[in-house]
Amino acid sequence: MTDSPVTTAGSLGTSAVPTGPVPNAPTLSDLRALKAAAMPSIFDLPPDVEELRDEVREFAQTVVKPRVLENDLAPHDEFDWEMVRLGHELGLLRLTIPKDFGGRGMGVLGVAVAMEELASVCASTALIFGASMLGQTSVLFSGDQQLQARFLPPFLGDEPVLACNGITEEVSGCDLLIPENAELAADVMTARRDGDGYVLNGIKRFITNGKVAQWATVFANIEGNPGATGLTVFVVPLDSEGVTRGAVADKMGYRACLGTTLTFEDVVVPAENVVLGEGNGWNYLSVQSNQARSIVAAISTGVARGALEYAREFAGERVQAGKPLWEHQFTARKLAEMSAKVEASRLLYLQAAYQADNMLPAPVYGPAVAKLFADRAAIEVAEEAMSILGARGYCRENHVEKLVRESFGARIYEGTPEVLALAITGSLYGRRV
Amino acid sequence: MTVHATAAEAQAVLADAARAALNDAAFAAALKESDFSLQLALTGPQVALRIDKDEVAEGAQAATVRLEGETDALHAVLLGQLPLPRAIVEHGLAVKGKVTAVRQLGALLPVLGREYHRRLTAASA
Numbered sequence: 001m002t003d004s005p006v007t008t009a010g011s012l013g014t015s016a017v018p019t020g021p022v023p024n025a026p027t028l029s030d031l032r033a034l035k036a037a038a039m040p041s042i043f044d045l046p047p048d049v050e051e052l053r054d055e056v057r058e059f060a061q062t063v064v065k066p067r068v069l070e071n072d073l074a075p076h077d078e079f080d081w082e083m084v085r086l087g088h089e090l091g092l093l094r095l096t097i098p099k100d101f102g103g104r105g106m107g108v109l110g111v112a113v114a115m116e117e118l119a120s121v122c123a124s125t126a127l128i129f130g131a132s133m134l135g136q137t138s139v140l141f142s143g144d145q146q147l148q149a150r151f152l153p154p155f156l157g158d159e160p161v162l163a164c165n166g167i168t169e170e171v172s173g174c175d176l177l178i179p180e181n182a183e184l185a186a187d188v189m190t191a192r193r194d195g196d197g198y199v200l201n202g203i204k205r206f207i208t209n210g211k212v213a214q215w216a217t218v219f220a221n222i223e224g225n226p227g228a229t230g231l232t233v234f235v236v237p238l239d240s241e242g243v244t245r246g247a248v249a250d251k252m253g254y255r256a257c258l259g260t261t262l263t264f265e266d267v268v269v270p271a272e273n274v275v276l277g278e279g280n281g282w283n284y285l286s287v288q289s290n291q292a293r294s295i296v297a298a299i300s301t302g303v304a305r306g307a308l309e310y311a312r313e314f315a316g317e318r319v320q321a322g323k324p325l326w327e328h329q330f331t332a333r334k335l336a337e338m339s340a341k342v343e344a345s346r347l348l349y350l351q352a353a354y355q356a357d358n359m360l361p362a363p364v365y366g367p368a369v370a371k372l373f374a375d376r377a378a379i380e381v382a383e384e385a386m387s388i389l390g391a392r393g394y395c396r397e398n399h400v401e402k403l404v405r406e407s408f409g410a411r412i413y414e415g416t417p418e419v420l421a422l423a424i425t426g427s428l429y430g431r432r433v
Numbered sequence: 434m435t436v437h438a439t440a441a442e443a444q445a446v447l448a449d450a451a452r453a454a455l456n457d458a459a460f461a462a463a464l465k466e467s468d469f470s471l472q473l474a475l476t477g478p479q480v481a482l483r484i485d486k487d488e489v490a491e492g493a494q495a496a497t498v499r500l501e502g503e504t505d506a507l508h509a510v511l512l513g514q515l516p517l518p519r520a521i522v523e524h525g526l527a528v529k530g531k532v533t534a535v536r537q538l539g540a541l542l543p544v545l546g547r548e549y550h551r552r553l554t555a556a557s558a
Contacts, residue, residue, distance in 0.1 A: 098536060107533055143518045143539060276519050283522035360521055360528040360535060 043350045049110045052095075056114040059090050060121040068122045071256040072402050077248035079212055079258055081160065084128060088160035092129045096140060101148070102156040108291050108356040112298035112349055119302025120309070123406040124256035126299050127413075128162070131208035131257065133295075135163030137288050138217040138233050138275045146272055151235055154214055164209035166218040166236075166262055167285075169202065176219065176228060177289065177419050179282050185228035189264065191220040198274070200234065200242075200267040208413070210260035211245050213238055218264070219281050231281025235273045242267035253405035286364070289414065291356045293367035296414045297349035300374035303410070304345060307378075307385035307403045308338045314389050331388060338381045345374035365427035372420040375411040382407040436508045440478035443504050444491065446556070447473065447480055450511075450548040451489040460544040461486055469537050470496035475504040498534050502526035511546035512553075 045053065063086050071080050087093065095111055097103025106114075111133060118126035139151045154161040167176050175185035189202025200220050207216070215237045222230035238245065246261030276284050315325035315335060325331040348370035356362035382404040386393035393400040411417060426432040437443035454460045464470070470485035472495060483494040500507070506524035509515035517539055520526040528535055 098533075105533065141518055143516055276516075276522055280519065280522050287522060357532050358530060360532045 043347070043354075045109070045113065049106070049113055052104070052106065052110050053113045053117060055090060056092070056117040059087065059092075060117050060125075063087075064118065064125050065121045068125075068399060068402070069397065071122070071124070073396065074255070076250040076255055077211070077258065080256060081212075083125065083256075084160045084162070087125075087129060093132055093160055093162070094155045095129075096133050096136060097152055097155060098140075101152060103152075107353075108294050108362070109350070109353040112295045112353040115295050116298040116302040116305065116346070116349075119299040120306040121302075122256065123299055123303050123403075123409065124254040126302065127208055127254055127409075128257045130295060130299065131164055132162045132213070134165040134288070134292055135209070135213065135215070135217045137165075137291065138284065139235060141284070141287060142275045144275070147235060147275065151215060162209045162213040164207050164213035164216045164238075165288075166204040166207050166210070166216045168205050168207070170205050172228065173205075174416060174419050176231075177285070177415055178422055179286070180422075181227075182229045182231065182282060183227040185221075188228045188231075189218070189220040190223045191230075191232055191234065191269075192223045194268070197268055197270045198234065200236065200264040200269055202264055204262040204264075206249060206259045207262050208254075208257050208259050210238075210262045211248055211258040216262065217275070218262075219285070220264075221281075222278055225279075228281070230279050231285070232278050233275035233281050233284050234269050235275060236264070236267065236269055238262070240267050240269070252408075253402065254409045287361045290362035290364055290367045292414045293371040293420075294349055294352035294356050294362070296410050297345065297352060297367070297370035297374040300371070300378035300407070300410045301342060301345040301349055303378040303403055303407050304338070304342045304374070304381035307382040307400060307407070308335070308342050310393075310398070310400050310403070311335060311338065311385035311388040314392070325388065334384050334388060338384050341377035341381050345370075345377045348373050363427075364423050364432040368415065368420045368423040368427075371410075371415060372417055372424065375417070378407040378410065435478060436505050437478050440480065443475070443478045444480050444482070446549065446552050447507075448482055448489050448491055450545060450552050451482060451484045453548040453551070454541075454545045455484070455486075455489065457544050457548075460541060463537070463541060467534075467537050469498070469534060469541075471538065471541075472496035472499040473507070474499055474501045475507060477503050477505070480504055496530070498528060498530035498538055500526065500528060500538075508549075510542060511549045513543075513546060517542065 063083060067080060067083055091104045094103040095106045095114065099105035115126045115130055118129065139147050169176065169189060171187040172185040175181040189200065189204065191198040191200050200218065202220060204218065215235060218234045218236045219231055220234060221228045222232055242265045244263040246263060249259040251259060312335060315331050318325045326335060352366040352370040355366045385400050386404050389398065389400050392398050395401065423432065437446065464486040470483060473480050473482040474493060481491065481493045483490045483492065483496050485496065502525050506520050506526050510517055510520050521528065
């Protein structure tokens, strides 16, 4: 009989998971740092990325973590601008803006590593910043100095400003992510040429940051082209006449970031807001998606790592049959599998991010494989963490049930497993790189 | 119909333009400052060049950034008819190497383009 203060996991009690560190045990982050110091790796992060990782880790632990439960349990349309402001102070809204513009000049690898750190505490918070960067990508990639002069400076000011990316629609979801479906895409948002500009009409759905962003990268089909074959990218200020921000979706996870409908009714957009010229939407999308998938794989890795950290802590303290759970073979096996999945996910996203930083356009295969694997790993690891914590894992106060809910999110955005499978097999059969 | 009739012509014009660009103090200084080198690996007609702060070498030696694609696409970029990002998404130009260095490449291309244009003009005169 031990004198452990921990109650049995089988009863639906509400006692909190012990939150203190296991005596004399380093945290998982510390362990990784020790391993990194002691062991050679083919993935030595560049010094600026290591520095960013450490800064974001501290931000995640000290700023985000104390707010996680409150933001998750808040009404679905509340938004924590204060947390975003603190992230902005750290530079999270200008991570990918070049240094000579006043940004932090990070590539995909830096962003991905930062996202893992944020998502290990709160994937929802990671997505606020990630979705904003995704919106910025069009302007950054375009190399168009007038677009950059008009739309990047807000991210360099004192107050936080967000961007968003508008692809998904009510009828056309995956059809706007699979190039071969372009002709079949139905009811796609239209852009009608009108004098020196365009008039946009249509509805975008589930747009992360749509409720709070200053401007959006918007994909619309030039009128007269079948399906989405005339897909074109526009930058649209969301205070433009004719833009309506709809109700915030009441989601099962990712509740701190607001997903909303954006309705465009006869919205006039000047020609200079077109990114990369008319009809280049699909070509640009391949650049953007392959970068973004590396980053989403990092978010899923973060979710899995967060779940593993909770499970590891609990299994280190929880005593049954006279010994801690981790010394029981069943639990040890679970923890080992979870750990392997986190490590494999990380290696895959680091490889994909490295490719994206060293190849333009980024390849299809690596990022798709990384995201497919990491998204599934996040779900599996979060589910196992919940099973290890038992009743405590099922209670809201212990974060693990939030990780379970959020683990399913990344499987949807930036390419479902079905979309990724087509991308991967397209590469296997030589249709794509 | 390609801009350059033969690979030898394309190679000669681009190599000559690159050597002239190296005489531009700002161009050479930018290459030196960033330790930047550029490999052109172009097809149809084939061009294989390497440009660094010291010299222009003909052949397929590795560099900081490798630019792959069709010679005609680079021709349009150098003449300012096609922005590099559009050449990447629309005409299959691909950059291998540090993507962050593409901005440096963008800054260097106008000088290379100016010299390239001079040689094309002289050849057609």
